[in-house]
Amino acid sequence: MAKENPNTAGNASNTLIEVNNLKQYFHIRNQLGEKSYVKAVDDVTFNIYKGETLGLVGESGSGKTTLGRSILRIYEPTSGQIKFSGVDITKFQRSKLLPYRKKMQYIFQDPYASLDPRMTVSDIVGEALDIHKLTNSKKDRADKIRNLLQLVGLNTEHSSRYPHEFSGGQRQRIGIARAIAVEPEFIVCDEPVSALDVSIRAQIINTLEEMQERLNLTYLFISHDLGVVRHTCDRVGVMYLGHIVELVESEELYKNPLHPYTQALLTAIPEPDPEIAKKRNRIILKGEIPSPVNPPSGCKFRTRCPYAKDICAQQVPEFKEHGKGHYVACHFTGKL
Numbered sequence: 069m070a071k072e073n074p075n076t077a078g079n080a081s082n083t084l085i086e087v088n089n090l091k092q093y094f095h096i097r098n099q100l101g102e103k104s105y106v107k108a109v110d111d112v113t114f115n116i117y118k119g120e121t122l123g124l125v126g127e128s129g130s131g132k133t134t135l136g137r138s139i140l141r142i143y144e145p146t147s148g149q150i151k152f153s154g155v156d157i158t159k160f161q162r163s164k165l166l167p168y169r170k171k172m173q174y175i176f177q178d179p180y181a182s183l184d185p186r187m188t189v190s191d192i193v194g195e196a197l198d199i200h201k202l203t204n205s206k207k208d209r210a211d212k213i214r215n216l217l218q219l220v221g222l223n224t225e226h227s228s229r230y231p232h233e234f235s236g237g238q239r240q241r242i243g244i245a246r247a248i249a250v251e252p253e254f255i256v257c258d259e260p261v262s263a264l265d266v267s268i269r270a271q272i273i274n275t276l277e278e279m280q281e282r283l284n285l286t287y288l289f290i291s292h293d294l295g296v297v298r299h300t301c302d303r304v305g306v307m308y309l310g311h312i313v314e315l316v317e318s319e320e321l322y323k324n325p326l327h328p329y330t331q332a333l334l335t336a337i338p339e340p341d342p343e344i345a346k347k348r349n350r351i352i353l354k355g356e357i358p359s360p361v362n363p364p365s366g367c368k369f370r371t372r373c374p375y376a377k378d379i380c381a382q383q384v385p386e387f388k389e390h391g392k393g394h395y396v397a398c399h400f401t402g403k404l
């Protein structure tokens with residue numbers, strides 16, 4: 069039987085998204101034509117509180133995008149449960165899912181690839197309004213589009229232009245306008261600034277923060293960059309090979325990382341506070357992330373962990389609380 073979600077205990081009314089023991093496996097065939105599967109998300113349990121920005125970090129291939137998409141039910145989960153405002157939406161089919169599709173939106177990493185090049189900005193934003201029947205006249209539709217473009221900082225006179233006529237930052241603003249058009253409650257922001265010039269990243273993050281405040285949004289903010297997440301997120305989950313290995317308030321993660329993988333990720337970024345830097349275990353991450361088709365037994369980090377012992381190969385470490393709201397999956401937390 070699934071264990072109780074440790075995150076939710078006593079906090080149910082404040083929880084928007086609840087994820088319990090979620091698995092997302094993809095069926096593939098190897099070169100010999102034999103069936104196997106990629107364990108992209110492998111037994112993940114956590115929740116997202118109303119109004120927060122929850123960061124999700126980890127190396128490329130750790131399962132961040134798959135987790136974000138599974139929550140939105142873009143994929144059919146292999147097993148486990150997803151609840152939105154207390155409603156179990158895991159098995160909802162098309163018609164029952166549609167209202168939840170409106171509540172949950174997605175902002176893509178590459179704003180260019182995600183925008184249809186043959187549609188004008190006005191059509192892109194308008195299409196989202198049409199799908200969910202959110203306008204009652206032509207004038208209402210045009211007004212709504214204009215307001216949305218204004219809200220995300222785009223020039224309304226440019227609404228008849230095509231995506232290629234805009235800069236990367238402006239295209240991401242179009243993506244944001246499309247996402248907020250349907251008045252969602254929750255948005256998965258999947259590396260929303262990774263493809264952009266460093267000089268405009270802060271502007272896009274500011275826009276996302278402004279939208280969150282004005283529209284009461286909850287974000288899952290995916291990034292491989294711990295530096296970006298630190299200032300943007302209230303809490304951060306660290307993902308490794310389909311597992312969340314640590315989850316805690318953002319500042320605490322930087323001051324007191326408990327999982328060796330988190331410590332390794334933090335070793336790679338400069339820490340301006342000498343007191344914090346002094347206390348950190350410095351771990352240099354060696355080698356590549358193993359394949360999710362054939363992941364290591366027990367703790368999936370054991371092949372790269374400098375502290376690994378026999379038990380790490382035999383038992384999957386439990387994801388449990390070490391100090392208030394600080395969740396870690398390691399057999400030796402507090403003993404390293």
Ligand SMILES: Nc1ncnc2c1ncn2[C@@H]1O[C@H](COP(=O)(O)OP(=O)(O)O)[C@@H](O)[C@H]1O
Pocket residue numbers: 094095096106107108126127128129130131132133134135360
């Ligand atoms: N549709 C798919 N079919 C097969 N494997 C997939 C599919 N989508 C993702 N994967 C695999 O799942 C793993 C996690 O991928 P992803 O969620 O994109 O990671 P991240 O976003 O952290 O880089 C990777 O090994 C990736 O190759």
Ligand code: SF4
Pocket residue numbers: 327328329367368369370371373374375376377380385397398399400
């Ligand atoms: S459980 Fe073992 S291998 Fe995994 S992180 Fe902890 S010490 Fe390292």
Ligand SMILES: [Mg+2]
Pocket residue numbers: 132133134
């Ligand atoms: Mg990704």
